[in-house]
Amino acid sequence: MLDMKYIRENLDETERRLRTRGGESYLDGFRELDERRRKLLKEGEALKALRNSVSDEIGRTKDKSQVQDKILEMREVSHKIKGLDEELNQVDEQLHSFLLTVPNLPHLTTPVGISENDNVLVRSWGEPRKLAFEAKPHWDLGEDLGILDFERGAKITGARFTLYRGAGARLERALINLMLDLHTDTHGYQEVLPPFMVNRDSMTGTGQLPKFEEDLFKLVDPEFFLIPTAEVPVTNIHRGEILKKGDLPIRYCAYTPCFRREAGSYGKDTRGLIRQHQFNKVELVQFVHPLESDAELEALTGHAEKVLQLLELPYRTMALCSGDIGFSSAKTYDIEVWLPGQSCYREISSCSTFGDFQARRASIRFREDEKGKPEFVHTINGSGLAVGRTLVAILENYQQSDGSVLIPSALRTYMGGMERITR
RNA sequence: GGAGAGAUGGCCGAGUAGGUCGAAGGCGCUCGCCUGCUAAGCGAGUAUACUGGGAAACCGGUAUCGAGGGUUCGAAUCCCUCUCUCUCCGCCA
Numbered sequence: 001m002l003d004m005k006y007i008r009e010n011l012d013e014t015e016r017r018l019r020t021r022g023g024e025s026y027l028d029g030f031r032e033l034d035e036r037r038r039k040l041l042k043e044g045e046a047l048k049a050l051r052n053s054v055s056d057e058i059g060r061t062k063d064k065s066q067v068q069d070k071i072l073e074m075r076e077v078s079h080k081i082k083g084l085d086e087e088l089n090q091v092d093e094q095l096h097s098f099l100l101t102v103p104n105l106p107h108l109t110t111p112v113g114i115s116e117n118d119n120v121l122v123r124s125w126g127e128p129r130k131l132a133f134e135a136k137p138h139w140d141l142g143e144d145l146g147i148l149d150f151e152r153g154a155k156i157t158g159a160r161f162t163l164y165r166g167a168g169a170r171l172e173r174a175l176i177n178l179m180l181d182l183h184t185d186t187h188g189y190q191e192v193l194p195p196f197m198v199n200r201d202s203m204t205g206t207g208q209l210p211k212f213e214e215d216l217f218k219l220v221d222p223e224f225f226l227i228p229t230a231e232v233p234v235t236n237i238h239r240g241e242i243l244k245k246g247d248l249p250i251r252y253c254a255y256t257p258c259f260r261r262e263a264g265s266y267g268k269d270t271r272g273l274i275r276q277h278q279f280n281k282v283e284l285v286q287f288v289h290p291l292e293s294d295a296e297l298e299a300l301t302g303h304a305e306k307v308l309q310l311l312e313l314p315y316r317t318m319a320l321c322s323g324d325i326g327f328s329s330a331k332t333y334d335i336e337v338w339l340p341g342q343s344c345y346r347e348i349s350s351c352s353t354f355g356d357f358q359a360r361r362a363s364i365r366f367r368e369d370e371k372g373k374p375e376f377v378h379t380i381n382g383s384g385l386a387v388g389r390t391l392v393a394i395l396e397n398y399q400q401s402d403g404s405v406l407i408p409s410a411l412r413t414y415m416g417g418m419e420r421i422t423r
Numbered sequence: 424g425g426a427g428a429g430a431u432g433g434c435c436g437a438g439u440a441g442g443u444c445g446a447a448g449g450c451g452c453u454c455g456c457c458u459g460c461u462a463a464g465c466g467a468g469u470a471u472a473c474u475g476g477g478a479a480a481c482c483g484g485u486a487u488c489g490a491g492g493g494u495u496c497g498a499a500u501c502c503c504u505c506u507c508u509c510u511c512c513g514c515c516a
Contacts, residue, residue, distance in 0.1 A: 038475095041473075041485080044485080045474070045484055045486090046484080046485095048486085052484095055442075058497070059442035059497065074496040374471080
């Protein structure tokens with residue numbers, strides 16, 4: 001959520017920056033609602049002040065017969081107040097739900113552009129492997145090796161669900177452990193294991209709701225949502241809290257499964273593990289001082305990249321342009337891993353700073369000093385990494401001409417010493 | 424699922440025959456005084472949001488005692504609904 005006062009005072013500038021996201025208009029109607037709200041507020045509060053002081057006087061008068069006329073008068077005033085309050089509540093609600101649907105302002109360093117074609121290459125690491133034979137896509141490798149069972153997954157649940165078996169299941173688990181160990185032991189994150197279902201307030205706090213309900217799996221009674229990313233429960237750990245300056249930065253990492261409806265992507269990536277309704281992810285989440293967020297985003301992105309370096313998987317890091325960043329994001333780096341089976345780079349991590357956008361929605365604040373006013377923290381997060389896609393990258397990059405797959409050396413202890421997956 | 428208890432400021436905890444309660448008291452914290460170490464003692468301060476005024480320091484108004492609604496001139500206090508927490512029973516990984 002954007003700061004109402006900031007919008008009020010910088011309406012044109014804000015609108016201009018929002019439009020770099022590609023939409024037509026974002027703030028139509030704000031001015032009218034805002035002015036109407038303040039008018040109603042002023043009127044109602046004046047009447048309440050009157051009522052308070054007269055009621056006080058009535059209370060101090062022993063002989064109530066002397067103040068009968070005032071009681072009657074205040075009855076009228078209260079009636080008026082009630083009407084004004086109702087009107088105000090309506091306007092408030094309109095304004096609030098309006099603000100909840102306005103996306104974040106792009107960061108000043110976010111490249112301006114329309115689509116993913118305008119994203120900017122920041123750096124690349126490793127050489128895309130040239131295999132001496134025809135590379136197989138991971139779905140063929142996985143089925144041939146008997147470690148990925150797409151048919152059974154579809155039978156058990158439906159499309160975009162997969163059954164992992166044997167070394168495949170073990171590899172997924174090994175990756176989760178490798179990532180968690182790296183981030184906790186060397187990058188200084190605290191591991192948390194949050195609930196996988198959250199309530200509406202949590203989804204609103206991080207920005208998934210109210211706008212993107214159709215992307216979520218929802219339970220009806222009680223009304224809970226399956227998390228689409230650990231960002232949601234982990235960021236909401238501190239919803240409604242005022243943190244101490246000394247607490248910052250707070251760094252959490254969490255393994256969770258993620259559940260996404262993938263509405264609107266029918267027919268896209270229908271084969272293999274790339275786009276599933278349920279996938280595993282290790283997520284990095286930080287609560288930082290506003291002055292630190294830019295630097296911490298760089299650091300966090302580096303933490304995610306480190307996983308790929310350990311696994312010796314070639315990747316590149318892209319700065320997403322204003323037209324391609326997500327609703328809540330101010331700035332996003334995507335890390336894309338090279339997939340020889342498909343001869344392309346695919347997103348394996350997305351690292352974003354949200355500025356105070358989520359913190360304002362979720363009311364996560366800190367005090368600069370003991371007596372200071374609470375200020376909003378900045379939140380940043382990123383995948384470190386998407387586990388299923390990492391498994392895909394390993395299968396495709398480490399495949400051998402005989403159809404077997406070598407295990408990257410960093411992963412072997414986690415695989416009980418296994419060096420190669422064979423049929 | 425059944426029965427009961429409860430939700431007050433950073434924490435603990437008063438306040439329920441409605442008015443002087445944004446809320447006693449204690450702890451914690453901040454600042455000052457005092458004390459030739461640490462400690463103790465004394466004094467003052469110590470919620471948040473919105474809103475009006477002001478360059479600012481700050482001053483005023485309104486709201487908030489789990490959430491929402493109701494009764495009333497007036498509600499932390501009365502009524503209703505909901506949420507959450509705790510205890511006991513049942514069930515269960």
